[in-house]
Amino acid sequence: MNARVLAVARDAAHRFSKQTVADLAVLTGLGVAGDAHHGATVQHRSRVAADPSQPNLRQVHLLHAELFDDLRAKGFDVGPGELGENVTTVGIDLLGLPRNTVLAIGSEVALEVTGLRNPCAQIERFRPGLLAAVLDRAPDGALIRKAGIMTIVRAGGSIRPGDPIAVTLPPPPHLPLQPV
Template structure:
């Protein structure tokens, strides 16, 4: 079942080099099975340097990184200067609770389809960017379980171009919904 216009694309970003932040741009092209054209993390197998060192043959479940603009709002209210792309995301969204989506959710945006694979596991590079940011994107729920707020990762199912202003429709997976885990 597709839920219509649940969110909107606020910004898109890519970088051909392995750096923490990514500059925003007017559009990105998504390539099925690979990720964002021209981005250092695009590829069928893992591209994040730490994961390549462990096993370069693992499938790339982190082709596209999405962060909700509401997290940026929360961080700015806490005194951090953060703008779209600066935390390494390719797509900044608004109006969509990315963290509560089940694994396998399909996001329809700009004529493309992304499949959510899991949570981004925040790393210490956040503190290199803004001291204290790592702690700010981690929280605890009412049961004391760790909550990772640094966005979600996805793979490209159907490619095309994505631009700021594109609506995002949500297609929940059939059957039992599995919660997101770090990938």
């Protein structure tokens, strides 16, 4: 299957879920126009409280639609935008990408992968039990976070459902994703 965008979403307020829309305007170095996490410096409320001058490494949140099937099997019926992502993808192993991978979306947009989304208590308030469902353990006991990846905008433009996604890996050594 070719990697592509399944859905796009945004919300101007700091709510957990985002509303799906026909397209997203993303701005270089800032993120999604009209989204609460838009900005050059950190916009996530807990990070703003700690240090509002930090760079915003969470400008655009991507989530793989394949997670919805896994969650459905665990009794959770969720769809695009409901887990707070801006871009829902299909056909790409987002969690397997190394840090600094560049995702070219459509003909204009380039997003650079900064790290993993670290699911928080908001996900539990959205649906009780969901936090545990988006976490797993590796054979060595390491925590696996499955709630998507975070990116910064290297080249802006529009993102629409159906847009193809091309992956450009950074030069080795490849750095594993860590929560940002």
